[in-house]
Amino acid sequence: MKSLIAATVAFAALAMNGPAAHASGEAIHLEKQDWSFSGLFGTFDRAAAQRGLQVYREVCSTCHSLNFISFRNLADLGYSEEEVKAIAAEYEVVDGPNDDGEMFTRAGTPSDRFVPPFPNDKAARAGNGGALPPDLSLIVEARAGFEDYIYGVLTGYGEAPEGVHVADGMHYNKAFPGHQIAMGQPLYEDGVTYSDGTKASIEQMAKDVTTFLTWAAEPNLEARKRTGVAVILFLIVASGLFYASKRKIWANVH
Template identity: 85%
Template sequence: MMGMKSLIAATALFTALTMGGQAAHAAGDAIHYEKQDWSFSGLFGTFDRGAAQRGLQVYREVCATCHSLDYISFRNLAGLGYSEEEVKAIAAEYEVEDGPNDEGEMFTRAGTAADRFVAPFANDNAARASNGGALPPDLSLIVEARAGFEDYIYALLTGYGEAPEGVNVAEGMSYNKAFPGHQIAMAQPLYEDGVTYADGTTASVDQMARDVTTFLTWAAEPNLEERKRTGVAVILFLIVASGLFYASKRKIWADVH
């Protein structure tokens, strides 16, 4: 929800270790991530709602198995173009722990629009136990918590492959050309036709990577478009104000030689 780089700098310090315990910004291990063409880039860029909705589907069917989305509530999905009824329907697919009840017991209920996305594990220890000791990072702010931002996420998701000759990949690790150190504990998550898109779009690895990156960029800063509109309005105001100030100055000092 927060898109401020100052906050992200602090977040990055905590999240700098990815699954496998390797430093994401290790000295001397910098990687150049090719700049991609994103609809939300630039001063007037906006989110592609279709891509973001497909990205939500990829997150729910693939990423949510291991990764949480702790800072996003179901009602926030209205920002992606979902109707109130659609948001309620999505939320109701989840079971949320609530309570205590009158007997002091916790219970589960269907999710509501006010609830946040349900984490795949009860706690960090359970997450580590299910992932060979590695803690899958929460994805709410992951785009802005990594050097390279959205280009890094896309590069990581499409960067899996066979290790070059002479490179030994440790047991339980996968080779990824976009990951610092090139060995990552997260197995390749995306495969051709890994999901069946509701809108009929072909689910190639590239398409799924772009879509889920768009969704995660929105999750990190859902107010991006509003912030851009505000910025444009402020710039226009300053331009007009500068013109008025200059005209006033010329008129006031016109008789002074």
């Protein structure tokens, strides 16, 4: 499935960004990272995902929404019921109408979804120089390279090579198609203070928030892998039984 998504997204990116992507004369190379959730038996690192949530809330959420994730989903990351309620209550949610036909705000509850930073797309564009920050709920699955691409972009900012012109309002990024991105560098050393004492380097924050966003895009990944392993084991056992039955049935046939 990932290969199919990757091929589709890559084709679309080439169609839309092809000339810009090759304008710098430099091919995009994404370094393969070691992820805890990779492989048949991979699982999410809950501590990393919780740190990634912190990075999202303190850095990314000022521009990017997380529209498809409810606060109650955070229980999957190891948060207790009380902790989920406390996180939700930090947000103001627009609700209504009330008996007078008016909308009102209230504290968030676990059943609410994450509150977007802007009320609509036009407000988001107005607040970001005309660029529309994408929703991050499915961003990992929506980009060729998946989690390695997200990590690459977050750590790919730097000075443009000699001879490469960066347009006004754009920023050089070695992992972004065309190497010019409207989003300014979001992560800086010690940009957050992790509650578990982990050193908040750019690489650490990038890896943590990518882990969180991978979970957000595919929260059922672990269950799907467990199901896959169970099916494989069943097929192995069934194949053995079928083979033994075949030998028994045809034992006297020459």
